[in-house]
Amino acid sequence: MISDPIELRTTLEKRAYEVWISEIMLQQTRVATVIDYWTRWMAKWPTIHDLAAAKSEDVLAQWSGLGYYSRATRIHEAAKLAVGDPDMKGLLPSSAKDLEAKMPGVGAYTAGAISCIVFGNPSAMVDGNVFRVLSRQLGIHGNVKADKAVIDTIWAAADALVKATSELDGDDGSINTEPNDRSGQWGQALMELGSTICTPNPNCSQCPITSTCRVYKEGELQAKKSKEASPRIPDIEDACTLCEPFEGDLEDSDDDSAQDKKRGKAKKPDAKQSKQATLTAFAFTKKTISSSSSLSSPAAAASTASKETMVAITRYARKFPVKPIKKAVRIEETLVCAIRRGDGQYLIQRRPLKGLLAGLWEFPSKLLEASAKIDKKKREQLSVEYVSGLLHGTKAGKKPKISCKGELGSIDWQFTHIKLTMHVHLFTVGEDAMVTEDDEEQPRQWVVDVAGFESMGTGMRKCWDMVKAEAEEL
Ligand code: SF4
Known part of the structure; x- marks a missing residue:
């Protein structure tokens, strides 16, 4: 202190x-x-x-x-x-x-x-791991x-x-x-539990809080039901709309991806048919510890449930929380134009301060129109037009001499929701080529040491490797 x-x-x-x-x-x-x-x-x-x-x-x-x-x-x-x-x-x-x-x-x-x-x-503090643990402890079959x-x-x-x-x-x-x-x-323990035991594919037999886990109990009942017919007792929870229904037959459905499809008809087993400790029992305060004598050790939980039952429990627990429907990956293509001046310097520009790779430096790049089928020849033509627009003249007021060395190759780069293909082009220009005035949002500069320019993304560095290998031949 x-x-x-x-x-x-x-x-x-x-x-x-x-x-x-x-x-x-x-x-x-x-x-x-x-x-x-x-x-x-x-x-x-x-x-x-x-x-x-x-x-x-x-x-x-x-x-x-x-x-x-x-x-x-x-x-x-x-x-x-x-x-x-x-x-x-x-x-x-x-x-x-x-x-x-x-x-x-x-x-x-x-x-x-x-x-x-x-x-x-x-x-x-609720991160992805805690969302998973609590959705299972509370038995909430929903999209977290x-x-x-x-x-x-x-x-x-x-x-x-x-x-x-x-x-x-x-x-x-x-x-x-x-x-x-x-x-x-407490918060760190919950996160740790979610990252080591209550993982997407949980190890319920080693879990220290099975006795308070709603999903564990429901999975156990589910396993029992498959052996004996058990009448369902309706209760107040039938009025709750928080949980999404399961796809198809609970017992047979082991396909997580099925949840991504249209939600089906099956309902959750009724855990109230069996006595279960409440969630607060796993907050180990003096007030609750005495009433949580039913809290079981992992070994005790594993020994009372048969192997078959444990398989059914973990299979059931895997369905929690509901898996969100994955967003479709966007396909994008961009022209990456490495422009090498006569003195060996390259032109780089800063990306806008908002959006993808915000504020990072790159070779001048132009996004191609989505869905347009553009072949290599057309890409080369578009990149020449783009570079010509960037370089507005020489110090002597003449049109800059631009030479396109062609498309060196393409690099695929995967972001969370975007699959980007970068078509790398190399240009050489005279030593006195000047850049069109840029706005504050996207400054440009000529640099000798591209590799030493640290605030450049990893994908753009791959483009640089390609350019460097070709430039050595010039
Ligand atoms: S019993 Fe299984 S589902 Fe429940 S909290 Fe423990 S590991 Fe997670």
Whole structure:
């Protein structure tokens, strides 16, 4: 416990900065990859003040390879805002609500994580793993990515759980609601469970919280039902519209993709036919631990369920949450034009600050019209027109001499929702070629060392490898 207020403030400021950067890096990127990036980032900018003073070019360069570059831009914006704000002075807000409202790029999950892990507040942090664990614990067969009612219900449950968990019970029976590290440990434990045991293909036989798991119980009943006819007792849950129905026959349906098709008729088994611990029983407070004597160890759960039953349970659990229908991948083609000047310099330009690969540098590129069937000859013609439009003359006021060396090849690059094919063209121009005036949104410059230009995306670097090999022959 730090008693000196100045030391406490410094510690919180540093910790909040570290957790914030790691959480943003971890969005869409694996831990193993992030560790190296995070270590280099902290070595370069040890405090939020250092980051706020950095050049945006350097921030993007440091992010290079992590993808989703708008994350880096927003981190930088947020750092400048937090340092310049007379109230914050570099210390991030402690409440999840303020973090989400005031910090660019900080969503509900990241806000909860910072508030909870750094400041010890009972704030819920619900990432993809926690959505999966809680949808199974609560038995909600819904879409946790798109269905607002489902999302709100799971967040509300997570919120209630973290609040119950963080309450410290005094020896005299009093409840202390001061910030503490239990909420952070709780949130991280749930995420850990989701990433190791309650994975998309869960290992229910090793799960420590089977006794509170609605889906486990329903799966068990499902297995029983296949052996004996069991009359269904209607209850109040029949009035709930949160869950989506299952496709076809529950027992036989082991095809997850079936859920992507039209939703079918089958209903969930009725877990109330059997006594089940409530969800709050797995928030281990003194108040609930005594009533949760039925909480079972993984070994106990595995020993009471036969192998056949366990297979049925995990098969059933895999159906939770509902798999969202995947968005169709967009097919795009672009002309990448490497323009080499007589003095060996290449023209590069910065991409717009919003959208795909925001703020990164690239060879001048032109997106081809979607659905147009354009062959190699036509692509070459279009790239010549494009480059001619970029170079408006020479210093002597003459038309620049442009020589097209042709299409060197094509590189396929996959983004989450886009499959991009980059057709790489090489041009040579005279030493005195000048670039058409650009606007602030898309500055251009001639550079000698393309490889050393760090804020360039990985796909564009592949194009550079192709250009470099050809340019050596010139
Ligand atoms: S019992 Fe199975 S489905 Fe339920 S929380 Fe544990 S691993 Fe997940």
